[in-house]
Amino acid sequence: MKVLGIETSCDETGVAIYDTTQGLLGHTLHSQVDLHAAYGGVVPELASRDHIRLLPALVRQTLESARCSLAELDAVAYTAGPGLAGALLVGAGYAESLGLALRVPALPIHHLEGHLLSPLLSRDPPEFPFVALLVSGGHTQLMEVTGVGAYRLLGETLDDAAGEAFDKTAKLMGLGYPGGPQLAALAAAGRVGRFALPRPMMRAAGLDFSFSGLKTAVLNVVSAPGWDAADAADLAADFQEAVVDVLCAKAMRALELCGLSRLVVAGGVGANLRLRVRLDASARRKGRQVYYPEPELCTDNGAMIAFAGALRFAAGERPHAAPAVRVRPRWPLAELQRP
Ligand code: KG4
Ligand code: ZN
Numbered sequence: 001m002k003v004l005g006i007e008t009s010c011d012e013t014g015v016a017i018y019d020t021t022q023g024l025l026g027h028t029l030h031s032q033v034d035l036h037a038a039y040g041g042v043v044p045e046l047a048s049r050d051h052i053r054l055l056p057a058l059v060r061q062t063l064e065s066a067r068c069s070l071a072e073l074d075a076v077a078y079t080a081g082p083g084l085a086g087a088l089l090v091g092a093g094y095a096e097s098l099g100l101a102l103r104v105p106a107l108p109i110h111h112l113e114g115h116l117l118s119p120l121l122s123r124d125p126p127e128f129p130f131v132a133l134l135v136s137g138g139h140t141q142l143m144e145v146t147g148v149g150a151y152r153l154l155g156e157t158l159d160d161a162a163g164e165a166f167d168k169t170a171k172l173m174g175l176g177y178p179g180g181p182q183l184a185a186l187a188a189a190g191r192v193g194r195f196a197l198p199r200p201m202m203r204a205a206g207l208d209f210s211f212s213g214l215k216t217a218v219l220n221v222v223s224a225p226g227w228d229a230a231d232a233a234d235l236a237a238d239f240q241e242a243v244v245d246v247l248c249a250k251a252m253r254a255l256e257l258c259g260l261s262r263l264v265v266a267g268g269v270g271a272n273l274r275l276r277v278r279l280d281a282s283a284r285r286k287g288r289q290v291y292y293p294e295p296e297l298c299t300d301n302g303a304m305i306a307f308a309g310a311l312r313f314a315a316g317e318r319p320h321a322a323p324a325v326r327v328r329p330r331w332p333l334a335e336l337q338r339p
Contacts, residue, residue: 001074003313004059004098005306008051008091009083009111010137011035011042014302015055015062017073018310024121026066027303028058033178040177041167048086055094062302073104077309080108081328082138088327096323105319107309108326112139112333114304115266117148118293121307126262126291131254133247134333135275136267137163137180140247141333142207142254145264148311149338154254155207162243162269165211169218169239173232183236184272190237195221197242202249207257209250214242240274248278252286261288271298315339 002025007014016027032050036042063070078095081088092108099106116132119125129146131154140157160168163180170179175186197217200210218239221227251263263283269275270292283290297303317339 003310006078012300015058016302016306018306051090081331118304119291130262135269157209159212187236187240190233195238312339
């Protein structure tokens with residue numbers, strides 16, 4: 001069964017085709033980074049317009065590279081939320097129309113389910129059950145995952161998401177957009193231990209997070225008299241270490257509480273090398289395994305949506321209602337059901 005996946009929830013237009021027997025047949029991605037860079041962040045209206053501009057061409061290109069015709073598609077999967085309403089509507093409108101024209105089902109997919117299942121696309125996929133650490137620009141959550149659609153929320157951020165903390169801190173340090181990767185690159189040139197930054201909620205009971213105080217702590221350092229921009233790399237390293245310390249401690253505690261040994265890391269911040277090194281080291285000490293998506297599938301992409309759609313479609317899921325263009329900009333992952 002061949003499923004076309006469409007991702008337009010934020011600032012990346014992603015299209016892919018997943019075949020339930022042959023695997024990923026092709027995927028294309030267009031990043032809007034250059035478009036939004038001048039504004040220092042994503043401008044929702046510009047994002048929607050750019051998705052409209054590029055989506056049809058990307059679909060054509062993906063079909064060509066996968067050597068697949070429209071007539072061969074068995075279903076169309078698209079991100080229906082969470083995300084920017086206008087951006088989501090572009091993908092939803094396109095996918096529902098295409099499904100109607102081809103007389104195949106159009107399946108609305110939860111963006112975070114796409115991220116969460118994306119490590120299953122890698123060469124060494126994890127088996128269920130596992131704990132998922134979802135760390136993106138909009139979410140920081142720990143989930144107990146017992147199967148597709150069986151997600152129990154263990155803890156989440158009470159304020160900023162980890163990626164958001166990276167982005168906001170990068171901005172206040174004068175780095176460009178997108179901030180996360182730039183701050184991480186700067187941190188790689190720095191030395192940990194010069195700035196005493198807090199580890200918010202690290203020792204608190206439970207598995208919730210809080211990152212907004214960390215950003216404020218960095219703001220206090222850079223706005224104090226005597227701040228020397230030559231120390232920026234060291235400050236970036238200490239910021240990154242603080243985020244990683246907290247993510248690592250809570251992820252290990254989640255495994256312990258659930259009595260599980262497999263941790264799956266997904267979402268844009270999962271691309272952070274320091275996070276990977278620290279999680280791998282903690283896991284190794286305790287005889288646990290950590291799984292990541294392939295590097296190119298860490299950030300938003302169409303492959304994870306095609307894949308989640310294919311798993312659900314193959315398990316018998318069909319649209320509940322007549323075709324309609326509906327999106328859910330806010331959508332708790334734990335509300336999902338098994339297919
Ligand atoms: O999953 P994603 O592509 O989009 C959302 O669904 O949010 O995640 C994007 C987030 C951004 O906040 C970005 O700054 C962050 O992931 N990010 C990183 C790194 N690469 C991307 N944060 C830290 N280190 C990185 N290497
Ligand atoms: Zn994402």
